[in-house]
Amino acid sequence: MSFSPSHVLVAHGTRKQSGIALIGDLAHGVSVLLGTDVHVAFVDVLGPTPCEVLRDLDGPAVVVPAFLSRGYHVTTDIPAYVAASGHRNVVITDALGPSPQLTRILADRLVECGWRPGDSVVLGAAGTSNPHAQSDLRRKSALLSAVLGDRVELAFAATGDPTVADAVAQLHTRGARRVIVSSYLLSDGLFQDRLRCSGADAVAEPLGTHPAMVRLIASRFRRARLPIAA
Known part of the structure; x- marks a missing residue:
């Protein structure tokens, strides 16, 4: 039985409601382009974590880090959360930048x-x-x-x-x-x-929900090489 991949957008996390809302708006914009739900997770400050989100998902999943470069959260935190979830059918894409x-x-x-x-x-x-x-x-x-x-x-x-x-x-x-x-x-x-x-x-204002940002994240999901279940 095959599954369409689940999509998980992972951000840093913030106590500012405007920052939380922005990630939600990005996920919504991407979901419209993809025609499917985009789940949101955070690596710090608030939840749900990628581990918690992935535990509730069946079938293959694609995780896109909403980070602008390859820092500790992208190279260490997110893979650790994925491993802790026990989900064996996950691919993590590159960070959003530089691009x-x-x-x-x-x-x-x-x-x-x-x-x-x-x-x-x-x-x-x-x-x-x-x-x-x-x-x-x-x-x-x-x-x-x-x-x-x-x-x-x-x-x-x-x-x-x-x-x-x-x-x-x-x-x-x-x-x-x-x-x-x-x-x-x-x-x-x-x-x-x-x-x-x-x-x-x-x-200048932050990158935010610029249309090109929404398209970039959607492209990361689309171009991900989907994992093959064992």
């Missing part, structure tokens, strides 16, 4: 917040100590630089140097006319608040 789709969203968000050619740009990420995630973030900064036609500085809201506030200050010291922060965050929350308090002339 050309995310670069286009970043560019759109910059235009929305008033970016103009000649403005200095700081890519504000949450930050990570994971070397693979650091590589992903550097690549994303390079991709955005190529689209904008000017160097984009990479800085961090939590883990890593320079901080976004320090990067903004350094650019102003060097004589930058205007400094814009491009938010490389999925949703509003503490880290986005730190970007807003960085001293930049303008701060």
